Amino acid sequence: MTIEMQRGSVIVMDRRRGKLRAGQGLLQGLKVVWDHWAGSFRTNDNFSKIHGTFTVEYPDERLPMPQAYRNMPVLLFDDESGHELCTGCYQCQRICPPQVIHITQAKDPVTGKMVPAATEFIIEYDACMSCGFCAEVCPFDSIKMDHVYELSTADRVSLTMRKTQLNRPISYYTGIAPDLWAEAQAGAMKKLQGSIKRRPDVIGLAASLTEKIKARRLELAAAGQVAGGGGQEAGVAPAAPAAKLTPEEKAAKLAAMKAAKQAGGAPAPAEAPVELSPADAKAAKLAAIKAANAAKQAGAAPAEAPVELSPADAKAAKLAAIKAANAAKQAGAVPAPVEVPSTPLDAKAARLAAIKAANAAKQAAEQSNNE
Amino acid sequence: MQDVVNQVINTSFGWGWPSWAIALIGYLIVAAILFGIAPFQMLFLTLYERRAIARMQDRIGPNRVGPEGAFQPLADGVKIFTKEDIVPAAADQWVHFIAPCVVVAPTMFMFAVLPWGPGMVPVDMNLGLLFFFAISSVSAVGLMMAGWASSNKFALVGAMRAVAQMVSYEIPAVLSLLAIVMVTGSLSIVELINYQGGLFISTRDVASVPDWGLGWFIFSPVGFLAFIAFFIAALAEGERTPFDIPEADSEIVAGYMTEYSGMKFGLFYLAQYVLNFLLCAITSIIFFGGWQGPGVGWLYAQAITPANLQGDWIFNVLAGVLGVFYFLLKTYGFFFVMVWIRGAYARLRIDQLMDFGWKFLIPLTLVNIFSAAIWVGLTKWGAADGLAFVEGWSPLMRWAVAFAVTLILNLGAYLFLARIFAQSQDERTRQDDEVLEQLTNVA
Ligand code: SF4
Numbered sequence A: 001m002t003i004e005m006q007r008g009s010v011i012v013m014d015r016r017r018g019k020l021r022a023g024q025g026l027l028q029g030l031k032v033v034w035d036h037w038a039g040s041f042r043t044n045d046n047f048s049k050i051h052g053t054f055t056v057e058y059p060d061e062r063l064p065m066p067q068a069y070r071n072m073p074v075l076l077f078d079d080e081s082g083h084e085l086c087t088g089c090y091q092c093q094r095i096c097p098p099q100v101i102h103i104t105q106a107k108d109p110v111t112g113k114m115v116p117a118a119t120e121f122i123i124e125y126d127a128c129m130s131c132g133f134c135a136e137v138c139p140f141d142s143i144k145m146d147h148v149y150e151l152s153t154a155d156r157v158s159l160t161m162r163k164t165q166l167n168r169p170i171s172y173y174t175g176i177a178p179d180l181w182a183e184a185q186a187g188a189m190k191k192l193q194g195s196i197k198r199r200p201d202v203i204g205l206a207a208s209l210t211e212k213i214k215a216r217r218l219e220l221a222a223a224g225q226v227a228g229g230g231g232q233e234a235g236v237a238p239a240a241p242a243a244k245l246t247p248e249e250k251a252a253k254l255a256a257m258k259a260a261k262q263a264g265g266a267p268a269p270a271e272a273p274v275e276l277s278p279a280d281a282k283a284a285k286l287a288a289i290k291a292a293n294a295a296k297q298a299g300a301a302p303a304e305a306p307v308e309l310s311p312a313d314a315k316a317a318k319l320a321a322i323k324a325a326n327a328a329k330q331a332g333a334v335p336a337p338v339e340v341p342s343t344p345l346d347a348k349a350a351r352l353a354a355i356k357a358a359n360a361a362k363q364a365a366e367q368s369n370n371e
Numbered sequence B: 001m002q003d004v005v006n007q008v009i010n011t012s013f014g015w016g017w018p019s020w021a022i023a024l025i026g027y028l029i030v031a032a033i034l035f036g037i038a039p040f041q042m043l044f045l046t047l048y049e050r051r052a053i054a055r056m057q058d059r060i061g062p063n064r065v066g067p068e069g070a071f072q073p074l075a076d077g078v079k080i081f082t083k084e085d086i087v088p089a090a091a092d093q094w095v096h097f098i099a100p101c102v103v104v105a106p107t108m109f110m111f112a113v114l115p116w117g118p119g120m121v122p123v124d125m126n127l128g129l130l131f132f133f134a135i136s137s138v139s140a141v142g143l144m145m146a147g148w149a150s151s152n153k154f155a156l157v158g159a160m161r162a163v164a165q166m167v168s169y170e171i172p173a174v175l176s177l178l179a180i181v182m183v184t185g186s187l188s189i190v191e192l193i194n195y196q197g198g199l200f201i202s203t204r205d206v207a208s209v210p211d212w213g214l215g216w217f218i219f220s221p222v223g224f225l226a227f228i229a230f231f232i233a234a235l236a237e238g239e240r241t242p243f244d245i246p247e248a249d250s251e252i253v254a255g256y257m258t259e260y261s262g263m264k265f266g267l268f269y270l271a272q273y274v275l276n277f278l279l280c281a282i283t284s285i286i287f288f289g290g291w292q293g294p295g296v297g298w299l300y301a302q303a304i305t306p307a308n309l310q311g312d313w314i315f316n317v318l319a320g321v322l323g324v325f326y327f328l329l330k331t332y333g334f335f336f337v338m339v340w341i342r343g344a345y346a347r348l349r350i351d352q353l354m355d356f357g358w359k360f361l362i363p364l365t366l367v368n369i370f371s372a373a374i375w376v377g378l379t380k381w382g383a384a385d386g387l388a389f390v391e392g393w394s395p396l397m398r399w400a401v402a403f404a405v406t407l408i409l410n411l412g413a414y415l416f417l418a419r420i421f422a423q424s425q426d427e428r429t430r431q432d433d434e435v436l437e438q439l440t441n442v443a
């Protein structure tokens, strides 16, 4: 008998109570056991059944793991470029409760500056408690929880995993958790492109991919010959100036990101800003705000973002404007003829860019509303 | 065996050996076979039990070692042989050492009178049944030795329980067998089996029934009640759930085996499983005709026997194979029932065990003896014994009347005793509650 409830149903066993004759209870007990015995030759593939064997004969058969199953953390690298996603940001090392992650940040051999990559990455599996905090906190979606649980070794030392042992291609991760990767993919790949641009030489390439490294070395050597020397720096994008963001810059960035999101839903592209002149700060900022507002209005409830202006935020505002424009472009449905000047030198140009971006965003929003 | 050996050596080869040599050879062969078979039974039964109980619990059971786990018992054996043998410092070394042997030896003796097939009995004693049960009680001494010598309170409690349980349950077991012995008029196990030819009705009771080897005692009310009582008593004697009180692991660790390890523990284990096998075997022999079954009697009639020396040896083999097949089928069937009961019931308390044995089973078996007497009177006696009124009835009629009378008597006795027993148990629970109430002041 089942009783239907709002959420699912309750199964009520018929215990066949009532008056029992002498010895009848014992026979009923035997009947129950007999039913289980007879039923056990069938497999119980669905757990709502009472009878049937549901043993999974472990070494021969395994249960499929849920995608979100987590056992031990591994590091991802990109299949095509061979670059590791990790930037050596230390977030995971900081959050790890038993402190089993140890990272060495990569340095540019020429300039000695930090490079967004890790030269060594150690996780002591023996003390890792599989909490998954590292995977959760990683801003670059580089560290992910693996599904492999057969890790027994004869000694403790072989559970200290170095980077080469931790590296897994992204294709491996999509194999075990396709949905989780689909969520993270766009952002992670974008950030990876950013990191790759700032990685000199073969830093950041997965050490196991020897052909990739060789090819890259050849490429670098060729580039060095063409340029006539300085092979190390060849093909490397200029590093971003490491300046702290002021609150205003942050606000502008945020606004730009919002605009981008509302216009197209695509994550904000993280692109290295180019050199800016400090003169057009105000104008650019204003333009960015306008763009953001326009995009917002097009999509959802209008929200004013009054931001104090300071002459220092020129760069950020500009960046925001470009981002907004890009986002609108990416929204894709409407071909937005936006030309973003790569190095605008005055207020007008910035304003123009912002207005264009705003228009594009508006159009995109309308388009999507109409659809 | 001896007739076969005699046939082969003296008749086929014509060597003319003396009869004592023939007997010696025959006994040696049989003893060798039995000492091989006994541990093998234990190995097989452990696997059998584990697989069967696993199925009852919706599991699969050991199936990794060899095909379907066939070599699992061997793996267990190797493990137990290589274990360290620990003797507690406070133990009585010699008694502690000898106890497992004292427990195992009787189970080996019991094989001596166990018929495996037609003509396949090591020794056909005319007191076989008595021998069997007398010897089986000897192991109680071994258990007591083990418990006492271990100087461990759990071991001692376990041994005390084991002995108390064995002694109490010997009585209903023997009383229920007494009813059967009254019907057959013989204590020989071979005779007991021979009596069970026929079809539903034994040929000894009604000569006209065809002999299909199915005239088992279980089909008569006397035999049925005796079977139930005997099987319950056998469970208690073999220390099977729900009567595994002597080794109740949740209460007293492992009872008398607590301080044993390695192969000494293995010997207790062996004794237990061999005893279980023997109890199942004797149940199937006494109540289910042992090797009796369709075809065996006919085959054996044409084999080389003391009565028929002109027989063909091929029929010895055929009858033997078929007889052993039936016998083992029944025996393992009963072992399955033991496992089934283990899967179904919880362990009894010691007082419940005693209550059940003394207040329910013994009165019931006593009534059964009375029924057996009526049965014998109605089917066998005549005017000379003072039962003139049955003289005119046909054998079938006499059998039918005996069946009806004993059925009514046994059924009535069972229902009556069951009610009284239930009432007494309720009363006991009520009293327990009262005592609890007084002690705790909580209603
Ligand atoms: S799963 Fe938890 S314990 Fe293991 S490395 Fe990551 S943060 Fe540290």
Ligand code: SF4
Binding pocket: A085, A086, A087, A088, A089, A090, A091, A092, A093, A103, A118, A137, A138, A139, A140, A141, A142, A143
């Ligand atoms: S794994 Fe992620 S969080 Fe850890 S250092 Fe690399 S990028 Fe940072």
